[in-house]
Amino acid sequence: MTRVVVVTGTDTGVGKTIATAALAARARAAGERVLVVKPVQTGIGPDSAEPADVDTVAELADVDVQELTRLREPLAPDTAARLERVPLPTVREHVARIRALLPAYDRVIVEGAGGLLVRLDAEGGTLLDLARDLTFALRRADGSPVDVVVVCRAGLGTLNHTELTTTALRAVQIEPAGLVIGSWPREPGLAETCNRTDLPRVTGVPVLAVLPADAGSLAPEVFRSAAPAWFA
Template identity: 90%
Template sequence: MTRVVVVTGTDTGVGKTIATATLAARALAAGERVLVVKPVQTGIGPDSPEPADVDTVSALAAVDVQELARLREPLAPDTAARLQGVSIPTVREHVTRIRELLPAYDRVIVEGAGGLLVRLDAEGGTLLDLARDLTFALRRAEGSPVEVVVVCRAGLGTLNHTELTVTALRAVQVEPAGLIIGSWPAEPGVAETCNRTDLPRVTGVPLLAVLPAGAGALAPEAFGAAAPTWFV
């Protein structure tokens, strides 16, 4: 069984948090003990009007969550930490912490920040490094695969952005497990309709789920009931 799922996106704002909640809700419905980990959350301060990503996931999917670092400025983590004058964990430390959490759960879902190459620490470590290091560490230790899920947009530009992300993963010998379209419009146009077919065709990665626009605004009960139906 897959113990760890890493959720990345082709960019910021593509729907990673709602995709993470969807994956968590499905695993919970299957009877699994689920934890969602956010290595670094940016853009959250004492007076922030928006909830942190882990709070959104917890509210929608009713699973355990952990946030390993939080920064005020809505910037890449390394930049936000530098401006705030604080140190943040390295990617190596995140990998160690995630592995320490594994025994208590059947599935740990790790949500990245921004896109795959956004720097998560001051040493230049990225989510790509985290996904690679987790993949090889768990493969050696217990033969357990790590699934990497790529969340992408539905509209114009998504084919290029998604292929770039998939290519970067394959360059470090990490094969993506699937794609999730993070926000599907109620009235898709020709670009969205074609992209839904073309995304798996051009990347060679299966389409796992298509999430309707506004899914994150559903009440938790409705979200939990609907989430399994969004998988293809």
Template identity: 60%
Template sequence: MSSQRLRRVVVVTGTSTGVGKTVATAALTARAAAAGETVVVVKPVQTGVADGDSDAGEVHRLTGCAVQELTALDEPLAPETAARRAGLRLPPVAEYADRVRVLSEFHDTVVVEGAGGLLVRLDTDGGTLLDLAAELAETVTTEVVVVVGAGLGTLNHAELTVGALRSRGLEPAGLVIGSWPAEPGLAERCNVEDLPRVTGVPVIATLPAGASALDREAFGAASPGWFA
């Protein structure tokens, strides 16, 4: 690892669940790896593991990069809810931040994928991904990427998420449209222009719908072309 590189953490959040956050995480990871960076992906909390769900596993399948899943819960619910139903206490966000900081000492880039949206609770004390990003930013270079939908409702969701980040002094590094349809309608075509206008944040990547169906080689070859 070159001592001249700036070590960083990239926090990936979504405006909601199902907007393509995991594929966006994989694309950002593949891009960093293609640039010669050492990369590790961290999923602080994964729910739904009883159903075989694993976002970290999907990122590894698409990129081949190292992944770490810090807490796993059986039911496909918000982390705090799944933990409460299981009678478990989640580690505090500060503990997740410490583990990410340690990883950042040994990797050029640590990509952290959240669960659902920015304010979903990741621990039993009400700590959120926003809290995690803010804590990380105090000691390590931290970028936050917001994954957004393409269709109706995305402008409101994006503005709310960007506003929440700015309320904590975090300026988003960019927006990623997580799933762009093969035949975009009027709303999608307007939104791709309106998203940067209403949020003041650039769209840095547009991922095609169905990208998760690609194999590792095809994903790695195609992903650079999705970035602006």
């Protein structure tokens, strides 16, 4: 039975891609066949200097990756697609494509774009809709589990943002599997130290991992060796 993990963030730039790579590296180290899927990637064009998220994950975790849709402008997917005048797959189509990939893998990790309510298609579908539809489709089909992991910041504001995200998930009957603090500073201050304790207290969701701030800059072999130890 394939285990599906949906990775979302409380905002953009919280460390979601590095957290996805760490989850993938941990599963790979346990001997699992792992695929990371990015339904929509924005901000990547022919002249982009920055690598796509799936390229970063593939390099750091050494797992299979698939990017389903790519858009040039660094904007929300529906806005970027509208400016580019290209159609976006619907959330239903994304779910169907992800389900078709499951039989070849032990674990499929789906990385969202931005936060939970960022629109992934022109119909208003969001990652929340994708997580909900995937959860209930697999539950009906064969009982395959879907875990939703929320990547959050360490500093001020994270309690509010993380509570909003976990509340939205519970509103569609999805209990978050855990939190990942996406970038832990080398010298944490009072806010970070308190938040590490308060995040599970205020959300009722365990902290699965705390990633060091420099995790994404580690050499791939060092990243893969270190990643399992970042998890509780």
